[in-house]
Amino acid sequence: MTRSLARDASLTAVVAGFVATLVGYTSSAAIVFEAARALGAQEADVASWMIALGLGMGALCIVLSLRYREPIVAAWSTPGAALLATSSAGVPYGEAIGAFVVCGGLLAAVGFSGSVDRLMRHLPAPLAAAMLAGVLLRFGVGAFASLGTDFTLAFAMTATYVAARRWFPRYAVPAALCVGIAVAATQGAIATSQLSLTPVAPVFTLPAWSWPAIAGLALPLFVVTMASQNVPGLATLRAAQYTAPAGPLVGWTGATTVALAPFGGFAFNLAAITAALCMGAEAHPDRARRYVAAVAAGVFYLVLGVLGGAVGALLTAVPRALVLVVAGLALVPTIASAMATAVRDEDEREAAVVTFLVTASGLTLAGIGAAFWGLVAGIVVRIVLHARRR
Numbered sequence: 396m397t398r399s400l401a402r403d404a405s406l407t408a409v410v411a412g413f414v415a416t417l418v419g420y421t422s423s424a425a426i427v428f429e430a431a432r433a434l435g436a437q438e439a440d441v442a443s444w445m446i447a448l449g450l451g452m453g454a455l456c457i458v459l460s461l462r463y464r465e466p467i468v469a470a471w472s473t474p475g476a477a478l479l480a481t482s483s484a485g486v487p488y489g490e491a492i493g494a495f496v497v498c499g500g501l502l503a504a505v506g507f508s509g510s511v512d513r514l515m516r517h518l519p520a521p522l523a524a525a526m527l528a529g530v531l532l533r534f535g536v537g538a539f540a541s542l543g544t545d546f547t548l549a550f551a552m553t554a555t556y557v558a559a560r561r562w563f564p565r566y567a568v569p570a571a572l573c574v575g576i577a578v579a580a581t582q583g584a585i586a587t588s589q590l591s592l593t594p595v596a597p598v599f600t601l602p603a604w605s606w607p608a609i610a611g612l613a614l615p616l617f618v619v620t621m622a623s624q625n626v627p628g629l630a631t632l633r634a635a636q637y638t639a640p641a642g643p644l645v646g647w648t649g650a651t652t653v654a655l656a657p658f659g660g661f662a663f664n665l666a667a668i669t670a671a672l673c674m675g676a677e678a679h680p681d682r683a684r685r686y687v688a689a690v691a692a693g694v695f696y697l698v699l700g701v702l703g704g705a706v707g708a709l710l711t712a713v714p715r716a717l718v719l720v721v722a723g724l725a726l727v728p729t730i731a732s733a734m735a736t737a738v739r740d741e742d743e744r745e746a747a748v749v750t751f752l753v754t755a756s757g758l759t760l761a762g763i764g765a766a767f768w769g770l771v772a773g774i775v776v777r778i779v780l781h782a783r784r785r
Contacts, residue, residue, distance in 0.1 A: 400461070403684040411678035412691025415468060415669040417569060419452075419692075420699060423473040425722040426534065430479035431659070434491045443598040444659030449700020451655045451663050455648060456693030463639040466673040466689040467632070469648060470666035472620040477726065478530045479661065481757070482766045483612060489603035494612035495656035496602050501617045502625075502649025502662075509642045511625070522773040523622035524736035525747035529754025530619065530766055531730045538723020545716040548578050552717070556724045568725045575717040584714045597658040615766035620662045621645075623733070628665025635674040636682070746777035 427448065431441045448471045455469035475498075483491055505511055541549040555574040559567035579585050625648070629641050648663040655663075672678070673688035737747040750773030758765040 400687065400690065404687050405679055405684065408673075408678050408685065408687035409691045411673050411675075411685075411688040412693075413695055415666075415672040415688070415692045416695035416699065419470055419666070419669045419696075423471070423476065423722070423725055425718040426473055426476045426480065426725070427471060428718060429534075429722060430476040430483070430661070433480045433483050434486065435488050436659075439595065439598050440488075440600075440659065442595045444661070446595070446597045446700050447655040447658035447660035448663075449696050449698075449702075451651045451660045451700075453693045453695075453697035453700055455651055455663060456689050456696060459639070459644060459647065460686045460689040460693065463637075464683070464686050465632070465637040465639050466635075466670065466678070466685045467637075467639060467644060468666040468670035468673055468689050468692055469651075469663055470624070470628075470669060471660075472616070472624050472662035472664050473726070474527050474530060474619040474623045474729065475616045475662040475664075477534055478615055478619055478766055479612065481530055481533050482615065486608050486612060487603065489600060490605045490608040491612060492600045492657055492659075493602035493604040494608045494616065495661045496653055497604070497609055497613035498616045498620065498662055499649045499652025499654075499656055501613070502620065502652060502664075503646050504649070505621070506642050506644070506646025506649055511621075511629075511641050511645050519743060519746075519774075519777065520622070521737050521740055521743040521747040522750050522770060522777065523618060524733040525750035525773060526615070526754050526766055526770050527619055527623045528730055528733035528737055529751045529769055530615075531726050531733065532751075532755045534719075534723045534726050535730050536723070537719045538727075541716040541719050541723075545714065548575060548582070548584075548714065548716050549720050551575070551578050552720045553724065556727075568721065571724055572717075572721050575721060576713065579714050579717055582714075585712050599657050600659075602657055611767050615770070616662055618770065619766075620664050623729070624664035624667070627667035628670060631667045631670050631674070632665070635671075637674070742781075743777065745780060746773045749773050749776045 424445070427444060428441060431444050436444065452469045452471065456467065459467040459469070479491070538549070538553070552571040552575040556567050556571040559570040576585070625645050629644070632639065644665055648665065651663045652660055654660075669692070670689070673692060674685055678685040678688040737751060738744050750769045753772045754765050754769030756765055758768055760768060
């Protein structure tokens with residue numbers, strides 16, 4: 396029987412959708428900003444990224460949740476943004492946009508072909524986790540290095556994060572961000588003249604393609620988005636006993652990436668953490684009505700997308716130390732999880748450590764970034780060591 400959105404709607408579901416949107420933006424918008432800046436994006440480009448990402452996530456949440464009547468939440472690829480921020484040096488902006496298109500095409504192909512499960516079985520989880528940990532290491536280190544440049548701000552945010560993780564862990568990052576903004580405001584370090592709520596138009600960039608950008612950005616972006624975002628997202632959906640088909644879900648995130656990549660929509664995927672906020676009993680006691688929370692999240696994402704210029708302007712107006720600290724703190728659980736997965740299996744440990752070290756080194760060969768070479772090095776070591784054991 397077709398369910399009615401109006402009948403199923405509830406205040407708790409709308410609140411859950413709002414919280415999911417708030418957590419999604421405050422936990423990693425700073426990382427997206429760093430990624431755009433690493434690629435040489437101008438202020439208008441950064442605003443365009445936030446517009447494209449907000450509109451893409453909103454559309455995916457609403458359309459997929461209404462299609463399957465399940466709480467399906469989309470997100471931008473936070474590890475993908477971290478990858479771009481650390482591995483895109485020297486890549487022309489147009490070629491980076493082309494890499495986004497290629498990544499979206501791969502996501503769509505894997506999803507619509509029904510090969511999601513087969514592909515993930517062939518990629519050793521420890522190596523994918525080690526590559527992710529290596530990519531994110533710079534952000535974690537940067538958060539604490541900021542203690543040397545702006546001790547008061549960084550210490551206040553870090554202390555707030557630790558305390559919040561103890562008493563209300565779900566809101567640790569938003570709490571740290573609020574404290575950081577308050578401290579920066581008292582220091583007079585926020586450039587309020589740059590803040591504006593005026594909507595701005597997205598900026599179209601013609602994609603260009605090169606093999607270094609495809610190998611160094613598109614392929615690693617595809618791998619980390621699949622391994623660290625889509626797989627946990629699907630696992631979260633299944634753990635909550637929802638049965639929407641994996642292939643079309645991943646496929647539509649890829650198609651949306653292809654469509655919005657020229658405007659800065661670098662990679663869309665299925666969410667895990669924010670999706671869990673919409674799948675719990677807090678959203679609604681009736682599991683069949685929790686999809687409303689994801690629809691509400693989609694509406695809030697659309698609103699933030701329209702105001703994308705304001706989000707970008709806010710990140711430009713606050714001190715750089717604040718951006719570095721909130722980005723690093725937001726990634727601490729992800730780094731911990733990736734490192735644990737990387738070294739859990741003793742037979743895979745050495746290859747995973749090599750992958751981590753090469754990725755974290757920042758190595759660039761033939762114009763291709765360290766994330767790709769880290770994965771290559773880990774696979775080679777794995778093959779050699781497994782052959783020796785056999």
